[in-house]
Each structure stands twice: as C-alpha cells, then as structure tokens.
Amino acid sequence: MADATARHDPYQDKLDSLTDADLAAILAELRRRLKAPEIAAAHTCIRCGLCADACHYYLTNGELEDVPAHKLNLVLGVIKHHFLPGGRRAGGWVGARKLDKAVVREWVDALFGRCSGCGRCTVNCTSGINIHGLIRAARGALAAAGLVPPELQSTVMTAVEQGNNMGIPRDEWLETVDWIQDELRAETGDPGARIPVDEKGARLLYTVNPREPKFFPLSLLAAAKLFHAAGESWTFSSDRYDVTNYGLYSGDDSCAGLLSGRLVQAREDLGAEVLVLGECGHGFASTRWEAPQWLNRRFGFPVKSVLEVAAEYVRQGRVRLDPSKNKKPLTLHDPCNLVRLGGVVEEQRYLLENAVEDFREMTPNRRNNYCCGGGGGQLAMTRFAKRRLAAGRLKAEQIRATGAMVVVAPCHNCIDQLTELGKEYGLGTEVKTVIEIVADALVLPRKNA
Amino acid sequence: MTALGTLRVLTLAAAGACLAGLAWLTARAFAFGRRVYLSEPRGRAGRGLLYAFGKGMADKESVSRHLPTMLGGVVYHTAIFAALLDVVWTALPVRPGPPPGVFRPVLLAGAVVGPALLAKRAAKPHLRRLSCPDDFFANLFVDVFLALAFLRTVIPSLETALLAVSILLFFYIPLGKIRHCVFFFFTRVVFGLHFGRRGALPGSESRA
Structure with missing residues (x-):
C-alpha cells in the first residue's frame, strides 16, 4: 500500500497470514449480502470505463486502480467466480477471479484505500450500478474476517464500547452541555434558556457528532440557540447522542445496527416524536436510510436532518434571520x-x-x-x-x-x-x-x- | 426442407434458446432475493424511475464528458436491436413483406461504430487493462454480425452466412457480456427506485 509506513504493521502481518477460514468468512459474508440487484450488477457492468472521470481519486491521481470500474470489478470478479452460473468455468474470459490472498490485498488497497464511498460513480455510471454499495458490501465481507484497517476499526469499537466515537465520558458530556447552557443564557440574555437533557416527552431528540462537544462546542451552542429561538421542545440524551456511525464505513452491519439502534432506543425511552440528526453526512445516511435495513424494522417515526428542521422554522416564521x-x-x-x-x-x-x-x-x-x-x-x-x-x-x-x-x-x-x-x-x-x-x-x- | 429453410428454423430455435437463457439468468438473480426497503421514503420512487429512463439517461458526466462515445454507443445498440429484429424477421416462416428500408443506414452506422468502439478499447491503456477477453470478443462478434446484416441488404445471397452467425450469436448472448441487454434495464430500475425514494434524483423530491 502506497501510504503504508515502513514501521512494523500488524495489519500487514494479518494480510500476509490469511487462512482458508478467513477466505471462507469473507465469501460467506459477501454471499449473505448479495440480492438480485447485486447479481444484476455483475451481469450489467460492461467495463466501459466512463465512470473514471466521476471519481476524485482518478481525477487527481490518474491510476487504473482509481477507476471505479476497476474497483467494482475487483468485487464483481469474485462474485462471478463464486456465485454466478458458469463463473468458475468461464474464469478470466469474463473477468471472474477466485478469492485468494492477492485479491484480498487488492481489495484492501482499492476498496478501503481508494474510495470514500461518495457514490459519484454510481450516479454517473452509464447503467446506474450501485458501485459504492457493492464496495461497501465487500468492505463488510473483509470486516467479517477482521480485516478492517485497524485505525477505522478502533473508531468503530470506541463507539461500541464507550457510547461515542471520541470516548467522551458521560460526566464530561454533561459538563460541556452545562457550560454551553451558560453560554446560551449569556448570548440570548435569557436566564431561563435551557439545554434539556433526558427530558421525557420533548418533541425532538437531537443527536450530534461527538467532535462537537470535544472540539467544536460552539456548534452545540448554535443548535441550542436555534431551538431556543424557535421555542422548540427538545432534548439531548445523556448517554446516546452520537449521530456518527463508522460501521457504515467499515461495512460491518452488526456494529452499524447496534450504533443506530441506540439512537432509536433513546428516542423511544424519552418518548420524543422526531429523531433529529445533527450535521453529519454519514450519520444521516446511516440512521435515515440504512438503519431500518440493519435493524430489520420500519421505524414508524420521523428521522430528520437538523437542516430540514431549521428550514421548517424559517418557512413557518418561527425564527427570523438577518x-x-x-x-x-x-x-x-x-x-x-x-x-x-x-x-x-x-x-x-x-x-x-x-x-x-x-x-x-x-x-x-x-x-x-x-x-x-x-x-x-x-x-x-x-x-x-x-x-x-x-x-x-x-x-x-x-x-x-x-x-x-x-x-x-x-x-x-x-x-x-x-x-x-x-x-x-x-x-x-x-x-x-x-x-x-x-x-x-x-x-x-x-x-x- | 431446403438448407436455407433449415437455417431459418435453427435461427428461430436459437433465438428461443437465447430468450430462455436470459430468463434463466434473471430467475437465478431473483433467487438471491429482493431488497425490501424499510426506511420511510423521502421522495417519489416512481419519479425516480421516470428519471432513470428519461432525462437521467443523458444527465450524467459519463454522457457530457464522453459525448462521441455515448452517441456511438446509442447508434451501436440501435443497430444491434435492428439487426436482431431483421434476422428474426428474415427467419419467420410467414413475412408480411421485406424488412423496412430504414434498417440499411442504421445497420451501416452500427457496423462502422462497432469497430471504432473496439479500437478505442484496444487503444486506451486504462480501458485495455480494465477489459477482459469477453469485452473484445463480444464486440468483435457483434461487429461481424452487424457487417453481415448490412451487407445482406446489398447482397441477398449473404442471408445464409448471416443466419449462421446469428445462430452462434444467439447462443453466445446469455453466456457472455451481451447478457447486459437484459440486466441493464434491471439495474436502471433499481437505480431509479433506490434514489427516487430518497428524493435524491432531480424531480423525485417530495411535494411536501
């Protein structure tokens, strides 16, 4: 991997010492994720290469390995070989490839190291193949064998084990909220201004990126000012406020579901009407679109971006902007x-x-x-x-x-x-x-x- | 039955086998299960579908940045469908009349564009490396088919050669990349529905 440092890297050791059981785990997870659309994609891609110019990696680097169709066909080749009729017999003639250590290395380098999952290739694909979705499925297959790059995996595990991806202790979170509440009162001149925490029956449960309390507390203040100005009934949760979900990135659906499930459960525990997601792109995609799949349930309550909520305030005249x-x-x-x-x-x-x-x-x-x-x-x-x-x-x-x-x-x-x-x-x-x-x-x- | 008559029957049988093969592949794909969306839609899936097969066919960088290739692709595929129709028409036992004359320029255009697309695939280093043998073979095979389909409109005695190549082509379609003739539409439907329900495609935004 081009950027890998010369230091001893246990992750490289793991890649070097893959066992048949690891490969079997990857294939089993990949198979689990395949539905008709993914199989159709394997029959659809004609390797026209017109997706190349959609990718910011390719446009800035220009290597074949950055072409979305190349990344996609690393995955489709394995699908063809292992799961499609005639794939083994046709082999290289149709681009089918048996999963082996070399392929896994290529997957890691290309799917983790050359893709930000932005989906620009997908919307510009001549056929509309969900390229980023297939890349995520392959990431998930790698996750099943413990092959998520350790820096990313540790972010996932911090959130799983400590409740938020920055590992912020509950007391520290509550202290920050308390301090921001003082700031809110000073800014608004309203001594009654509040930042509610665990307030049952509030209309909105608001979730944030833990980077906000850790590094950008003024983001919290901004949201609090907005809700205050709108006269909104809202609350934070004292322990389930992390809108991020690095399980989306690692591809690990079970961790991803666990993290999104906490927000869903917090909303239910507090009896809020709407789960409001703070300014976090992948957090929105995770909880708004993917979490129902991960949790295998329909939510039956609105999940909204704070942008949607704020735009409603302006449209309804609940807040005035200058x-x-x-x-x-x-x-x-x-x-x-x-x-x-x-x-x-x-x-x-x-x-x-x-x-x-x-x-x-x-x-x-x-x-x-x-x-x-x-x-x-x-x-x-x-x-x-x-x-x-x-x-x-x-x-x-x-x-x-x-x-x-x-x-x-x-x-x-x-x-x-x-x-x-x-x-x-x-x-x-x-x-x-x-x-x-x-x-x-x-x-x-x-x-x- | 004459040799030509036998070829015509075999052509129709091969076309039937091709359709059966494609249907089998489609059934196999569905055997993997459908994806049921559990999130509440934010946009209109139907509008997404309309976009996917309407404006969305052209509203993308793969078109705007590669206009000659895309136009070539449209001509090529139009010619292929015309040639297939022409062949089936030719093989039918009862025909209302000769194939429409409009086929001739379309077939000629396809026969010219096909080799150009093949040359591009061979000449561009990244595209060449991205390709597998089937990408070259399928293109070449179809080019021969289109060339014969055109020439047959000028030299009727080439019908035998055209039907013979057609039979082989019909058998090859479900085996190689040409199967995308069916799965392209499948993928496009999924694209339109998936992003349409999210309100992420132009025109699919919710009215609310």
Missing part, C-alpha cells in the same frame, strides 16, 4: 452522504439564502458535487492520509474558484477534511457548519436577566 449579520462571501460544500446519497439538497441552500448576503455556489454542486475526500472512513485511516489529501485537491480548487472567505459544510467529517485542505492548499478560508451560520443570523428578542 443576512446582514453574515457579510463575508460564503460557499457551500455538499456532503455526499447527505446530498447525493441522502436527498437533502435544497434545505441548506434555503437557509443560507436567508442567512447570508453573498452565497456562492461551487461548480459542480448538489448531486454532482465532488467529495471532499474525508468520507468513507478516510479521515480515520491514517495509512491512506496522503491519498486523501491528494484526492481533496479538486475540492480545494472548487473552493478557491468561488473566491469565498467562508466554506460551510453540514458535516463534521467534511469540516475536518476541509480544514486540512485549507492548510494543505493554502485556501485561507474559515470553515463552519450551516447551523452555525444560521445561528449567527438569528434575530433574538433580548430578555434582561
């Missing part, structure tokens, strides 16, 4: 999991059009946005960091072309990557969330203490 409070030219990054794969496209634009004076779209945008490069667990997988930053060059160029001084992204993963890109490519831009911008524009009635 765009003159945000004068700097600003551009918007579309997180792939929220926009292209999630369908939340216009709410953030509606909010920004009402909250800033100079909003500039990147080109391309919306469904065709380029991935920032931080998704797919890339930020966690330090062994592939050089590739991640190189692949982010397209996004950096997009931002620079707008001339904006502020980049907003409704996703904390993206924010981390955009911040790194700012340093790497000398962008000199400030990076914020959409709700932070909205909170800055809020017109709050002052109440004296």
Whole structure:
C-alpha cells in the first residue's frame, strides 16, 4: 500500500497470514449480502470505463486502480467466480477471479484505500450500478474476517464500547452541555434558556457528532440557540447522542445496527416524536436510510436532518434571520452522504439564502458535487492520509474558484477534511457548519436577566 | 426442407434458446432475493424511475464528458436491436413483406461504430487493462454480425452466412457480456427506485 509506513504493521502481518477460514468468512459474508440487484450488477457492468472521470481519486491521481470500474470489478470478479452460473468455468474470459490472498490485498488497497464511498460513480455510471454499495458490501465481507484497517476499526469499537466515537465520558458530556447552557443564557440574555437533557416527552431528540462537544462546542451552542429561538421542545440524551456511525464505513452491519439502534432506543425511552440528526453526512445516511435495513424494522417515526428542521422554522416564521449579520462571501460544500446519497439538497441552500448576503455556489454542486475526500472512513485511516489529501485537491480548487472567505459544510467529517485542505492548499478560508451560520443570523428578542 | 429453410428454423430455435437463457439468468438473480426497503421514503420512487429512463439517461458526466462515445454507443445498440429484429424477421416462416428500408443506414452506422468502439478499447491503456477477453470478443462478434446484416441488404445471397452467425450469436448472448441487454434495464430500475425514494434524483423530491 502506497501510504503504508515502513514501521512494523500488524495489519500487514494479518494480510500476509490469511487462512482458508478467513477466505471462507469473507465469501460467506459477501454471499449473505448479495440480492438480485447485486447479481444484476455483475451481469450489467460492461467495463466501459466512463465512470473514471466521476471519481476524485482518478481525477487527481490518474491510476487504473482509481477507476471505479476497476474497483467494482475487483468485487464483481469474485462474485462471478463464486456465485454466478458458469463463473468458475468461464474464469478470466469474463473477468471472474477466485478469492485468494492477492485479491484480498487488492481489495484492501482499492476498496478501503481508494474510495470514500461518495457514490459519484454510481450516479454517473452509464447503467446506474450501485458501485459504492457493492464496495461497501465487500468492505463488510473483509470486516467479517477482521480485516478492517485497524485505525477505522478502533473508531468503530470506541463507539461500541464507550457510547461515542471520541470516548467522551458521560460526566464530561454533561459538563460541556452545562457550560454551553451558560453560554446560551449569556448570548440570548435569557436566564431561563435551557439545554434539556433526558427530558421525557420533548418533541425532538437531537443527536450530534461527538467532535462537537470535544472540539467544536460552539456548534452545540448554535443548535441550542436555534431551538431556543424557535421555542422548540427538545432534548439531548445523556448517554446516546452520537449521530456518527463508522460501521457504515467499515461495512460491518452488526456494529452499524447496534450504533443506530441506540439512537432509536433513546428516542423511544424519552418518548420524543422526531429523531433529529445533527450535521453529519454519514450519520444521516446511516440512521435515515440504512438503519431500518440493519435493524430489520420500519421505524414508524420521523428521522430528520437538523437542516430540514431549521428550514421548517424559517418557512413557518418561527425564527427570523438577518443576512446582514453574515457579510463575508460564503460557499457551500455538499456532503455526499447527505446530498447525493441522502436527498437533502435544497434545505441548506434555503437557509443560507436567508442567512447570508453573498452565497456562492461551487461548480459542480448538489448531486454532482465532488467529495471532499474525508468520507468513507478516510479521515480515520491514517495509512491512506496522503491519498486523501491528494484526492481533496479538486475540492480545494472548487473552493478557491468561488473566491469565498467562508466554506460551510453540514458535516463534521467534511469540516475536518476541509480544514486540512485549507492548510494543505493554502485556501485561507474559515470553515463552519450551516447551523452555525444560521445561528449567527438569528434575530433574538433580548430578555434582561 | 431446403438448407436455407433449415437455417431459418435453427435461427428461430436459437433465438428461443437465447430468450430462455436470459430468463434463466434473471430467475437465478431473483433467487438471491429482493431488497425490501424499510426506511420511510423521502421522495417519489416512481419519479425516480421516470428519471432513470428519461432525462437521467443523458444527465450524467459519463454522457457530457464522453459525448462521441455515448452517441456511438446509442447508434451501436440501435443497430444491434435492428439487426436482431431483421434476422428474426428474415427467419419467420410467414413475412408480411421485406424488412423496412430504414434498417440499411442504421445497420451501416452500427457496423462502422462497432469497430471504432473496439479500437478505442484496444487503444486506451486504462480501458485495455480494465477489459477482459469477453469485452473484445463480444464486440468483435457483434461487429461481424452487424457487417453481415448490412451487407445482406446489398447482397441477398449473404442471408445464409448471416443466419449462421446469428445462430452462434444467439447462443453466445446469455453466456457472455451481451447478457447486459437484459440486466441493464434491471439495474436502471433499481437505480431509479433506490434514489427516487430518497428524493435524491432531480424531480423525485417530495411535494411536501
């Protein structure tokens, strides 16, 4: 692997010493995930290669290994050999490949190391093959054999074992909330302003990325200001507030289901009407779209992005925004999991059009946005960091072309990557969330203490 | 029965075997199970489906960035379907009349475009490395078929050769990559429904 350091790496040892049992575990999990659409995909891909230009890895690196069809056919080849009629006999003639150690190495390098799961290849595929979905299925098969890169796996396990992916102790979380509540009172001038925790019967249960309490507490304050201004009935959970789900990235459906299931259970325990997901692209895709599959149940309650909730407030006149409070030219990054794969496209634009004076779209945008490069667990997988930053060059160029001084992204993963890109490519831009911008524009009635 | 008559019967039988093979592959695919979506839709799946087979056929970078290839592909596939129709028409025991004259330029265009697409696959290093032998063989096979289909419109005595190649082609279709003639539509349906229900495709957004 190009970015792997020369240090001794137990993960490489594991890849070197794969057993037949490991290979069998990979195949069994892959088979479990195959449904008619995946089999159809194996019959559909004609290797036209026209997906190449959709991939930010290929566009910045230009290697065959970065072409989505190449990554896809690493997976489809194994499916053809092991699961399709005639695959073994036809063999290389139709691109079928037996799973062996060499293939597993190629999988790890290409599927974990050269893909952020952004789905841009999928929507630009001539046939519409769910390329990123098949890549995730193969990641999940690798997970079944314990072959998730350890940095990513440790993020998953931290969340599983400690309740959030940053390992924040409950007391620390509650202290942060308490401190933010003081800030909220100071900012609003309302001594009665509250940040409710574990409040039963609140209308909304709000979930956040643990990076917010850890590194970006002003994001929490921004959301609290918004809910306060709207007169919303809402609450945090004291122990189940992590909207992230790195199981989506590792491909491990059981861990992913466990993590999303906690949020679902917290909503049920607190009796909230709506589960509101904070600004986290993959967290939205996980809990809004994938979790019902992972948990094998229909939810029967609304799961919404905070952007949808905020846009409703503005439309209904529950909050007033003053765009003159945000004068700097600003551009918007579309997180792939929220926009292209999630369908939340216009709410953030509606909010920004009402909250800033100079909003500039990147080109391309919306469904065709380029991935920032931080998704797919890339930020966690330090062994592939050089590739991640190189692949982010397209996004950096997009931002620079707008001339904006502020980049907003409704996703904390993206924010981390955009911040790194700012340093790497000398962008000199400030990076914020959409709700932070909205909170800055809020017109709050002052109440004296 | 004459030799030509026998070839015609065999052609129809091969076409039937081809359809049966494709149907068997489809049944095998469905035997893996369907995916039932359990999340509440945010958009309109039906609109997604319309998009997938309408505007969405052109509204993508694989089209806008590769217009000559995509136009070539459209011409090529139109010609293939026309040629298949022409062959079946030719093999039918009762025909209302000769095949429509419009087939001739379409077949010629396909016979020209096919080798061009093959040359592109062979010439571009990444595309060549991405390809498996079937990618070259299937293209070449179809090119020969299209060339014969066109030439037969000029030289009727080539009907025997055309039918012989057609029989082989019909048997090959379910075995190689040409099976995408069925599964392309399957995949496109899944794409439209999957992203349409999420409201992620243009026009599929919920009215609410």
